[in-house]
Amino acid sequence: MSNPYAPPRAAVHDIADPNAGVVAANRGRRLAAAMLDSLIFFTMVYAPLVVGRMLGGSGGILAGIGLVVWCWLTIRSVRRSGQSIGKRLLRIKVVRRSGAPITLGRLFWLRNFVNGMISFIPLYGFVDLLFIFGESRQCLHDRIADTIVVNA
Numbered sequence: 001m002s003n004p005y006a007p008p009r010a011a012v013h014d015i016a017d018p019n020a021g022v023v024a025a026n027r028g029r030r031l032a033a034a035m036l037d038s039l040i041f042f043t044m045v046y047a048p049l050v051v052g053r054m055l056g057g058s059g060g061i062l063a064g065i066g067l068v069v070w071c072w073l074t075i076r077s078v079r080r081s082g083q084s085i086g087k088r089l090l091r092i093k094v095v096r097r098s099g100a101p102i103t104l105g106r107l108f109w110l111r112n113f114v115n116g117m118i119s120f121i122p123l124y125g126f127v128d129l130l131f132i133f134g135e136s137r138q139c140l141h142d143r144i145a146d147t148i149v150v151n152a
Helices: 026-054 060-081 084-090 104-118 124-131 138-146
Strands: 092-096 147-151
Touching: 026 060, 026 084, 026 092, 026 104, 026 124, 060 104, 084 092, 092 104, 104 138, 104 147, 124 138, 138 147
Parallel strands: none
Antiparallel strands: 092 147
């Protein structure tokens, strides 16, 4: 028999043991993963646009297809393992600071969307990146989303 005066309980899937002892990934690997992600995005989206224009067409259809494919691959990868394509190649991933897996919603809304809105502030992107040199190796967008990048 349950106690009618007991506090409500909820199953929260992105919380883990705070004493899990997560170790932040190397700064160089994080930078390399970001560069790889940018290169992959450029190759799949901007390159078809540029080539299409050079050949006399707009290239917009190919760029649109490339964007859809890139979004699908990235979302699928992030949902499965907390890794973008570049992070997967370099064997690092995004998790909650406690070590728990990250949800797609937290990753998209807090780590990317909110950070993107704040990035309209001049020099914010530069300041965001400088925070990686702190002891916790967390950029500002990591702190906003309560995440950390760790070795996979």
